[in-house]
Amino acid sequence: MSIYGYIRVSSDKQSVENQRYEIIRFCKTENIKISDWIEETISGTKSINKRELGVLLKKINKGDLVICTELSRIGRSLFMIMEFLNICLSKECYVWTIKDNYRLGDDLTSKILAFAFGLSAEIERNLISQRTKEALARRKSEGGVLGRPKGSNILPEKNRLYKKINTIDKLRKPKMSLQKIAKRLHVSRSTLSNFLKKISNQ
Incomplete structure (x- = not known):
């Protein structure tokens, strides 16, 4: 079993030490030790796949534990957080947050949440796709030109x-x-x- 401490800040001005201190203090009370730290300075709006968090998701195995100070460190959108938690739970990994006091694992509650997260993520993807199609259809019906303006590659x-x-x-x-x-x-x-x-x- 590997225990990962995840830390994210959105700018260099923000110190990672506060998050590190909270995680270390929490681990002492739980009598556990961090196996590896994942730290990154990046906006929480960036896609998980473009972050160190994406690398972590590929690395974790069944029984591993990911600890962070709060869910907002994972991402700035509910969809992104749900995507992360769904992948972790589908791999039978544990996710603990300190401030939010979440303990997601292999219990029934977590399995229900995993189903809800997966379903919500799928619904959100479909809604985004539908909104995009509707916007394009509306623009076309209003006489708008889709893609590059005609003539931009000719004149x-x-x-x-x-x-x-x-x-x-x-x-x-x-x-x-x-x-x-x-x-x-x-x-x-x-x-x-x-x-x-x-x-x-x-």
Whole structure:
């Protein structure tokens, strides 16, 4: 059995020491010891998969325990928290929080919660998908154009490089490579090359 202490702060200005102190003090009262610490400085709105928390979820096994000070350390949305707890419970891991005083494990209450979390997460995903489809349908019915504006890939005047034609001409006179010119203009070489082709075809 591995015991993980999870700490998250949203900025460098916030100290991790307060959370670490609370977890260590809690472990002493429970007579347990942290096997490994997971610390990260990242917004709680970031996807779990893009965080160290996602790495932890892949690593935990049956019987492992994750301890954090409170559920808000997991994420800033109910959906994200439910997703995390659902994965932990489906792997038969334990999740304990100190301030919230949650003890989620293999008991009946936790299994009921796991079902509720999973169902809620699925409902939330469906609602998000439905809202997106409705928004796109409404925009289309109102005459809105979906995707990039028509002509943005056809008319050179629509390209942000159009205003920099003179600069491009000056850079090309010393036979500077397209790669270097693109780098100076902060665009990719292919973007610059396509723009020049459109200009020459006019």
